[in-house]
Amino acid sequence: MNRIRASEYHDIAKPSDPRVSPDGDRVAFVRRVPEDDESYDATVHVVPVGGGEPRQFTTGEGADSQPRWSPSGDRLAFVSTRGGDDDRPQLWILPTTGGEARRVTDVPGGVSNPEWSPDGERLLFTQSVTETEREDGIDLELPDEEYERDPPDPRVIDRHVYRAGARYIDDARSHVYVLDTDTDELSRLTEDDLDHVSATWGDASTVYFAVKRGENPDDSMTFDVDAYDLDEEATETVTEATGWLPTLAATPERLAYTWTPLENASMRQSEIDVFDLETGDTETVTDDIDRTVSALGMEFSGDSLYFATPDEGRVTLRRTTDSGVETVLDTGGHIDGFSVSTDAVAFTQSEWDHPGDVFAATPGGAEEVRLTRLNSDYLDERAVSEPEELWFENGEADEIQGWVLTPPDFDPDEEYPLAVEIHGGPHTMWSTAGTMWHEFQSLAAAGYVVFWSNPRGSTGYGEDFATAIERDWGDVTMVDVMAGTREVADREYVDDEDTFVTGGSFGGYMTGWMVGHTDYFDGAVAQRGVYDLSSFYGSTDAFKLVEGDFGTTPWEEPDFLWEQSPVAYADQVETPTLVVHADNDFRVPVNNGEMFYLFMKKNGVDTRLVRYPREGHELSRSGEPGHVVDRLERIVRWFDGYSAHSDADRALDRPANDGLSADDEADEADGTDTEE
Secondary structure: OEEOOHHHHHHOOEEEEEEEOOOOOEEEEEEEEEOOOOOEEEEEEEEEOOOOOOEEOOOOOOEEEEEEEOOOOOEEEEEEOOOOOOOOOEEEEEEOOOOOOEEOOOOOOOOEEEEEOOOOOEEEEEEEEOHHHHHOOOOOOOOOOOOOOOOOOOOOOOOOOOEEOOEEOOOOEEEEEEEEOOOOOEEEOOOOOOOEEEEEEOOOOEEEEEEOOOOOHHHOOEEEEEEEEOOOOEEEEEEEEEOOOOOEEEOOOEEEEEEOOOOOHHHOOOEEEEEEOOOOOEEEOOOOOOOOOOOOOOEEEOOEEEEEEEOOOOEEEEEEEOOEEEEEEOOOOEEEEEEEOOOOEEEEEEEOOEEEEEEEEOOOOOOOEEOOOOOHHHHHOEEOOOOEEEEEEOOOOOEEEEEEEOOOOOOOOOOEEEEEEEOOOOOOOOOOOHHHHHHHHHHHHOOOEEEEEEOOOOOOOOHHHHHHHOOOHHHHHHHHHHHHHHHHHOOOOEEEEEEEEEEEOHHHHHHHHHHOOOOOOOEEEEEOOOOOHHHHHHHOOOOHHHHHHHOOOOOOOHHHHHHOOHHHHHHHOOOOEEEEEEOOOOOOOOHHHHHHHHHHHHOOOOEEEEEEOOOOOOHHHHOOHHHHHHHHHHHHHHHHHOOOOOOHHHHOOOOOOOOOOHHHHHHHHOOOOOOO
């Protein structure tokens, strides 16, 4: 059997956004696979619930996303970048009984989150537009001549948050639109120079959305939840939600919304309130479950509200009933999308033995069936290792969950180097699959025993577990990660003197923290990390994370935040450390990576800074395919360069070694270190 390689990222297809048809007979989903080093092919496919092969529903031109069935099932709306000279996503409608797709919008801000009205006569969506575009009516239809939204020169900043993802906002705001599908007439429902988010239908004439108002909306975590009456053309504030970004779901009688307590909001669990529109009563339906609500969305079906929660290394689908909340699906896999009809629930999930497929079950979770095997040909020829689950004590009366993955053709009588992975967040959760499937399997195939865990601060284990790192990201997390690392390293087949560590975002923070507090590791790769909390606070779109997790600001406790920053200990680093960052990372701007790199360089550490152009914070998950592969290959090469176990067998088909000591760099410059 062949081993999985980093370069085979190009061969792996992944499903997303499963949408079950109203009659429960079919599931539409997006199949996404790298097209070349710069782009992905993303098309809508439909698979029968009763069995059969998926059928491609849209062409390969452009990138398609967000398929949505009409209430009668006779049409499928989707978003696509096809049919234009730019990459602006537009809304298309395709007859499901046959025929060509029809483009129904020509707007400058990009269509997102389309949703059919209950009567099937309208489509709701949002787009981000500037005040000038609204005033000139360009947001409703582009002029005949070629239109470009040129960036301001110079950029004049008045907002707290002026860039996010990998883009500058440039005064654009998210607004809510409704398209009449008979006439293609488009109208905007919102007017203020504010961001309107999470729009959804209640009944055929009522739209709900959330909006932050007040003197400084960017500095607030309080949202008004508004109702827009299409008949009266009037807006009314119905209730209030708090937190990062509320999710809404509605019926003619009920409105559900997520919320998070404002105190230490960044580390607290999200709850769901259901507001009775007739009586005015509100019920927190998640009161009895000590789990946060995931960001996968919510859906009403009949009398039940469906939602997902992270839960001890897996993602669980739940629903409300008259007697409380019950579990619908607890498969042990990593569910990353779902939808519900009267007769079926559809979901995408990955498991240890595959990177993702489409599944279906009854609304109650019975009769689960796997509908696709998108990567069967690829997996049939690859050795996929099965992770071992372990629970270990951290020395502070806590049980921590982790996993160990051994190389293919594992021999317990041999010794292997250890690679430790630390997740981002910090308030998130890893499983045996999800977005890390290919990375974990590639590291194992490269000859490493791979260990990962969910230390304190992670979601999926209750609110006390998640808030345990309050004002102390580094030491608390390090206790847990090192406890698991040492337990795995004590195994006879692990060489405890040949160990490596890596992680991204908060995992990058922890990689930097750990190499500054221990010389246990022989090599490290710190990726897109927060290395200086004060400069991070001053340049990120998520400064509320510092306020919530540390309960302070840089001007209130500058010395404290310095002491909690990995750069403060750069003079104590002895571990060879590769720093990886992206040029357009506006969640953790690249100055953090530059700072950590320079501080280590000044202190004589074997280090190197690798910057990826055009990429943002999502480089490892959705960056250009060539960059995704290059990043993973560099991690393995850096580890190999400092590993006593690096040999010709494990080095096959790898580019030139990045893991060079300072003494070896001259040989690299001379070209003596070449690709096999």
